[in-house]
Amino acid sequence: MSHLTIKRKCTECNKDFIAKSSKGIYCSKKCFKKKWRLQQKQNSVVLTKEKPIITKEYLQNKHYLSVKESVIFFEISENILRRKIKENRLNYICLKKRFLFLKSDLIKIL
Numbered sequence: 001m002s003h004l005t006i007k008r009k010c011t012e013c014n015k016d017f018i019a020k021s022s023k024g025i026y027c028s029k030k031c032f033k034k035k036w037r038l039q040q041k042q043n044s045v046v047l048t049k050e051k052p053i054i055t056k057e058y059l060q061n062k063h064y065l066s067v068k069e070s071v072i073f074f075e076i077s078e079n080i081l082r083r084k085i086k087e088n089r090l091n092y093i094c095l096k097k098r099f100l101f102l103k104s105d106l107i108k109i110l
């Protein structure tokens with residue numbers, strides 16, 4: 001019977017420690033969590049960077065447009081859009097608290 005003891009240097013705090021398994025690279029859960037949090041932070045930064053930019057070309061093939069997309073595609077103000085809705089001149093679908101318009105409907109009234 002032999003216990004597996006591997007002497008390692010913690011990749012987080014550089015302290016020598018005895019790893020319980022060949023995979024252990026941190027001296028403690030504290031260091032593991034520290035590193036994990038840092039990675040999570042870095043991941044979220046990358047995600048916000050990759051936010052897609054909406055272009056007219058991209059909207060060209062869509063049949064339904066959101067308020068934001070309509071503003072970009074037709075180069076109109078959001079107020080005009082909301083006024084049309086109020087005046088019951090524009091049909092819309094409410095999906096997850098977002099307004100969606102049929103593009104052909106928009107073309108008709110604009």
Ligand SMILES: [Zn+2]
Pocket residue numbers: 010011012013014015026027028031
């Ligand atoms: Zn450590």
